[in-house]
Amino acid sequence: MPHFILDGKEIQFIQGQTIIEAAAKVGIDIPHFCWHPSLTVSGNCRVCLVEIEKMPKLAIACSTLASDGMVVNTNSVKALSARNAVMEFLLINHPLDCPICDEAGECKLQDYAFDHSVGESRFVENKVHKEKRVSLGTHVMFDGERCISCSRCIRFCDEIAGVNELTFINRGDKVTIDTFPGKELSNPYSLCVTDICPVGALTSKDFRFKSRVWDMSSTKTICSGCSRGCNVEMWVRNNEILRLTPRYNEEVNSYWMCDEGRLNTFKSVNADIRVNGPHIKRDGTLVKAGWDEVFALATSELKSYNKSEIAVLGSAFATCEENFVLAKFAKSVLGIKNIDFAKHEKPNSGDDILIRDDKSPNSFGAELAGIHPLKDGLNFQNIMRAIDEKKIKALYLVEDDLVSLDEDYKKILSKLELFIVHSSNFNSTTELADIVFPAATYAEKNGTWINFQGRIQKLLPAVMTVEMDRSLDGMAMSRLDKFGTEFDRWGKSKKMNARPIWKIITSLANALGTKYKYQTSEEIFDEMSKTIDLFKGLDYQRVGELGVKLNVTTLAKVKV
Amino acid sequence: MAKKKRLKDLSLLEQIYLPEIVKGLALTMKNMFKPSFTMEYPEVKFEPGASYRGRPVLVMEENGDERCVACGLCSRVCPAIAIEVQANDTDKEKERYPERFEINMLRCIFCGFCEEVCPEEAIIMSKDYELAYTNREDGILGLDKLLVPVSELQERIQFLRKYK
Ligand code: SF4
Ligand code: SF4
Ligand code: SF4
Ligand code: SF4
Numbered sequence: 001m002p003h004f005i006l007d008g009k010e011i012q013f014i015q016g017q018t019i020i021e022a023a024a025k026v027g028i029d030i031p032h033f034c035w036h037p038s039l040t041v042s043g044n045c046r047v048c049l050v051e052i053e054k055m056p057k058l059a060i061a062c063s064t065l066a067s068d069g070m071v072v073n074t075n076s077v078k079a080l081s082a083r084n085a086v087m088e089f090l091l092i093n094h095p096l097d098c099p100i101c102d103e104a105g106e107c108k109l110q111d112y113a114f115d116h117s118v119g120e121s122r123f124v125e126n127k128v129h130k131e132k133r134v135s136l137g138t139h140v141m142f143d144g145e146r147c148i149s150c151s152r153c154i155r156f157c158d159e160i161a162g163v164n165e166l167t168f169i170n171r172g173d174k175v176t177i178d179t180f181p182g183k184e185l186s187n188p189y190s191l192c193v194t195d196i197c198p199v200g201a202l203t204s205k206d207f208r209f210k211s212r213v214w215d216m217s218s219t220k221t222i223c224s225g226c227s228r229g230c231n232v233e234m235w236v237r238n239n240e241i242l243r244l245t246p247r248y249n250e251e252v253n254s255y256w257m258c259d260e261g262r263l264n265t266f267k268s269v270n271a272d273i274r275v276n277g278p279h280i281k282r283d284g285t286l287v288k289a290g291w292d293e294v295f296a297l298a299t300s301e302l303k304s305y306n307k308s309e310i311a312v313l314g315s316a317f318a319t320c321e322e323n324f325v326l327a328k329f330a331k332s333v334l335g336i337k338n339i340d341f342a343k344h345e346k347p348n349s350g351d352d353i354l355i356r357d358d359k360s361p362n363s364f365g366a367e368l369a370g371i372h373p374l375k376d377g378l379n380f381q382n383i384m385r386a387i388d389e390k391k392i393k394a395l396y397l398v399e400d401d402l403v404s405l406d407e408d409y410k411k412i413l414s415k416l417e418l419f420i421v422h423s424s425n426f427n428s429t430t431e432l433a434d435i436v437f438p439a440a441t442y443a444e445k446n447g448t449w450i451n452f453q454g455r456i457q458k459l460l461p462a463v464m465t466v467e468m469d470r471s472l473d474g475m476a477m478s479r480l481d482k483f484g485t486e487f488d489r490w491g492k493s494k495k496m497n498a499r500p501i502w503k504i505i506t507s508l509a510n511a512l513g514t515k516y517k518y519q520t521s522e523e524i525f526d527e528m529s530k531t532i533d534l535f536k537g538l539d540y541q542r543v544g545e546l547g548v549k550l551n552v553t554t555l556a557k558v559k560v
Numbered sequence: 561m562a563k564k565k566r567l568k569d570l571s572l573l574e575q576i577y578l579p580e581i582v583k584g585l586a587l588t589m590k591n592m593f594k595p596s597f598t599m600e601y602p603e604v605k606f607e608p609g610a611s612y613r614g615r616p617v618l619v620m621e622e623n624g625d626e627r628c629v630a631c632g633l634c635s636r637v638c639p640a641i642a643i644e645v646q647a648n649d650t651d652k653e654k655e656r657y658p659e660r661f662e663i664n665m666l667r668c669i670f671c672g673f674c675e676e677v678c679p680e681e682a683i684i685m686s687k688d689y690e691l692a693y694t695n696r697e698d699g700i701l702g703l704d705k706l707l708v709p710v711s712e713l714q715e716r717i718q719f720l721r722k723y724k
Pocket of ligand 4: 099627628629630631632633634635645674677678679680681682683
């Protein structure tokens with residue numbers, strides 16, 4: 001393999017790679033603003049200038065192809081002074097906005113000013129003033145003074161989102177970013193420009209001034225918005241989710257995620273309509289009850305129906321582990337055959353980039369974990385019909401708002417004699433229920449989801465329920481979490497009295513006389529890897545942060 | 561049992577104590593008429609100098625606005641994690657203002673780091689040292705208790721400009 005020397009280190013490369021690419025592959029970061037591994041090279045920021053032996057002038061590492069035997073220096077006197085000079089130029093017109101800028105703390109310009117700049121400005125003239133607080137679209141705010149004209153945002157729209165929405169206008173020190181006349185920055189991935197903007201010129205309106213980045217903890221988890229299952233970081237302060245940002249996974253979402261997933265998936269976790277503690281219907285309204293009381297009621301009610309009169313609906317929003325325990329419970333404890341789950345397909349809502357038609361994150365996993373009708377059992381449509389005909393009198397439903405799928409289900413579900421629901425939030429389905437178990441959301445539990453590619457990916461809890469403890473459960477902790485006490489206002493965070501489905505089913509099975517011993521989601525996964533062929537040899541550690549693709553050839557045989 | 565032996569036997573004068581008592585009283589008398597250093601607090605209040613670090617307060621501009629831009633740097637630098645700032649959007653030129661600003665005086669150690677780090681000269685160590693509370697909640701001061709007119713803080717501000 002050909003190689004070149006970078007600061008005395010030998011670096012192998014593939015013919016056609018640039019210096020910066022080859023270095024990035026082996027984990028060496030050559031300073032850069034405009035270069036992005038997923039975008040075309042534009043070479044305008046000049047901060048990646050390096051000295052190459054036998055070349056008369058300094059060259060930019062982002063567009064110079066590596067060649068065999070090349071000797072590159074990033075820290076020679078010439079390279080260093082060039083980098084300082086570029087930084088000085090960039091900072092000439094950059095406002096001293098850090099105190100009011102959301103990017104502070106994760107800003108490339110700040111970091112490089114610290115690492116590669118002399119720290120003193122020789123510029124005494126007035127800075128150029130441009131428009132601040134420009135709304136570029138529904139979600140994105142632009143600050144002209146902070147922009148360093150790297151063109152990443154323009155290239156993102158053109159090359160990744162596939163729409164020409166942004167461009168440079170004017171010239172020289174008047175240059176700024178604007179939308180094309182009559183257009184808005186409104187593509188479904190618009191907020192990705194806030195991730196790649198190296199400075200605070202493009203920021204999210206939703207997250208605007210919500211928190212300093214250093215006050216939040218971040219947890220590596222998965223987006224729940226569709227069956228793509230984009231890898232994300234979940235940012236939490238005071239036990240409240242404040243934002244999601246995409247996490248790099250080349251196989252799934254690269255560096256991106258859609259606006260819908262970024263903005264609208266986590267808000268239900270913080271919502272005021274969370275089910276907090278178990279509820280029972282009394283005189284037509286749901287009232288709070290104790291766990292023991294609800295378990296006793298649910299067991300005695302479930303016992304009073306024939307096996308053929310009961311149906312169990314799993315969920316494409318619940319984890320594989322939860323669906324597995326639920327299926328096992330339905331088959332061996334309740335002894336029923338009518339098991340299925342509802343699909344959440346929105347035809348033609350997907351695209352060729354990330355967004356999928358299937359609006360649930362785990363329909364693959366629910367099926368694989370055993371949520372499908374047994375021989376002679378009814379499928380979802382037939383279960384609904386049988387409820388309508390009053391042949392099925394009791395329904396056990398987990399984490400699904402059926403009425404949101406179809407208003408007509410309201411009439412059908414109200415014919416039930418016993419309706420038990422696990423739900424994280426109150427909705428028009430829980431209104432009809434006799435017993436509501438509070439469900440921990442995807443942000444409050446461990447577990448796995450399988451995306452549309454057959455890739456199994458791991459969820460990590462970022463928010464505590466009353467039964468969890470950030471430090472004892474090994475969850476991500478911010479500075480405030482580490483040092484807060486119950487006497488600090490910020491130490492008293494809101495926690496829900498909710499449990500993951502598997503935990504509730506385990507208690508229910510025990511109350512019905514079958515001993516289930518699950519203590520953690522991981523134990524269930526280990527059992528699955530022993531009993532389900534596709535999961536053979538897998539454990540949480542192997543699944544890891546980026547997930548594992550299940551054996552596709554076997555997958556094809558599984559009916560989905 | 562052997563008789564205990566003194567290191568030094570007292571002389572007669574020493575044994576009658578009187579001279580020692582007179583000596584002691586003389587010292588007392590002398591000090592009684594010397595000028596005193598103690599203050600009759602709380603009737604008389606101590607007025608500290610500009611270098612004094614009392615409880616940190618927020619600067620209120622002449623128009624009644626807070627000067628703080630809610631950057632959170634004071635909160636970050638505070639070694640005792642006494643400060644909590646929640647920023648929000650404002651139409652004013654500064655774009656950002658503290659929707660909530662709380663200093664927990666039970667945590668504060670009066671180090672003055674917050675004052676030193678503030679980019680806006682918005683948090684100032686005052687001369688207020690009367691900080692006793694009857695419950696923990698009272699020790700957490702919000703914007704209503706923190707904002708102090710800039711005119712009352714001039715002495716310290718001038719001191720900082722000169723020596724910081
Ligand atoms: S707005 Fe940000 S990403 Fe776009 S050109 Fe300016 S600095 Fe680059
Ligand atoms: S494409 Fe799907 S998984 Fe990815 S961010 Fe959007 S909704 Fe979430
Ligand atoms: S004086 Fe020191 S301890 Fe007190 S609030 Fe300021 S930084 Fe915190
Ligand atoms: S450092 Fe100053 S401007 Fe920033 S939040 Fe504290 S008081 Fe406000």
